[in-house]
Amino acid sequence: MTGADPLPAEFAFIARHFRPLAGPGALDLADDAAAFAPPHGRLLVVAADAMVQGVHFLADDPPETVGRKLLRVNLSDLAAMGAVPLGYLLTMARPRDLGEAWFAGLCDGLACDQDTFGVHLLGGDTTVFSGVSAAPLVLSLTIIGHAAPGAILRRRGAQAGDGLWVTGSIGDAALGLAVLQGRLADPSGVLADRYRLPQPRLAFGAGLHGIAAAAIDVSDGLVQDCGHLCRQSDVTATIEAEAVPRSAAALAAGPHWLETCLTGGDDYELLIAVPEVNNAALHALSARCGIAVTRIGGFAAGAPAVRVIDPSGAAIMLSRTGWSHL
The missing domain is CATH 3.90.650.10 (PurM-like C-terminal domain)
Incomplete structure (x- = not known):
């Protein structure tokens, strides 16, 4: 490949929409994985939630709110554990006919909430449904946070009288x-x-x-x-x-x-x-x-x-x- 060769379509798509969301640990989304150190003495807390078009959001929901909801429902899992957010991974399987403007809106929403909640994109994956008619958009986000040892809230622990x-x-x-x-x-x-x-x-x-x-x-x-x-x-x-x-x-x-x-x-x-x-x-x-x-x-x-x-x-x-x- 020469210096004049264009980026493959997938990587150009990522560069246009998702590279601006990347934080330091994402390595500019140019490598196979993120690399970062959690805060000293803290435990990592990791959770994942998916959202499927037609199940978790409506087809005509604004893309900005879809992106923000996807991030927020995962942040809520950290809140329930008493953890502080650090970053996230984003994976999607998308229909081929979903246009660039939709993903620009999705990323605008994510950028807004990244500023609000102090998190950045660390990486992920994207793929396109091929040869599948009426395929839904599938979004999956993995949230990464941290908490002090012994301070994590659990579902286990309620007692009679509480x-x-x-x-x-x-x-x-x-x-x-x-x-x-x-x-x-x-x-x-x-x-x-x-x-x-x-x-x-x-x-x-x-x-x-x-x-x-x-x-x-x-x-x-x-x-x-x-x-x-x-x-x-x-x-x-x-x-x-x-x-x-x-x-x-x-x-x-x-x-x-x-x-x-x-x-x-x-x-x-x-x-x-x-x-x-x-x-x-x-x-x-x-x-x-x-x-x-x-x-x-x-x-x-x-x-x-x-x-x-x-x-x-x-x-x-x-x-x-x-x-x-x-």
Whole structure:
């Protein structure tokens, strides 16, 4: 190959769209792997999530928000572990007819959130569906973070007597999907925005060491993710449905949307088990971060299960508990 030879199409595509996102460890996206050292004395924390067109985002969602949501849902996994983000890897399988303008928008969104959250692209892979009709866009992001040894939050650790708390509000994202599908009105645009742009609670998660006994982010539905805490901790939980915080827009949708709020997913709030002795510290953290936190129930001894109750204490029967990946 001579100096005048053009870049192969794949590498030209990467140079146009993704090289501007690369951080120092990415080696300018010119080698087979990234190379970087984690901060001294810190543990690496790694997670991965995929988003598939038509499953996790809509075909007409703006590409900027698709990129930002992809990064944010992975950052939320770090928040649930109390970790600090460091960088990410991005892999995609794309339909051949998805144009350059779409990927320019995707990368604009990623660039915006890289500045917001202090992370950079470290590398990845791209491929094109060939000979496959109506293939969806598939995006997968691997997030890399770090945490102090002994400070990582786990799903395991909740005990009988702990309170069950949640950040922010629940149900907006599931209702936002209903809005974008034409099943619900959203005059303010709040609900659709919550579906497209989750808010990873990184500062709050990083401050939970010594306060929370266990934590998980609410990605697949409040009730279902609470069940993960119960199974990992070998306890039972009660959720008081009326205590679950819902935004003004969610409440305006009406009481028949309550089950959707409890089970719909995509909220990316933190669900936390907190010993009662730490309640004051939790409220202090809430004030420092400017993020509301609400007690929605508690844990008790018993076989792993989640019970949802109404104000009278009667069990609410749900048709499902959350999203299934299978």
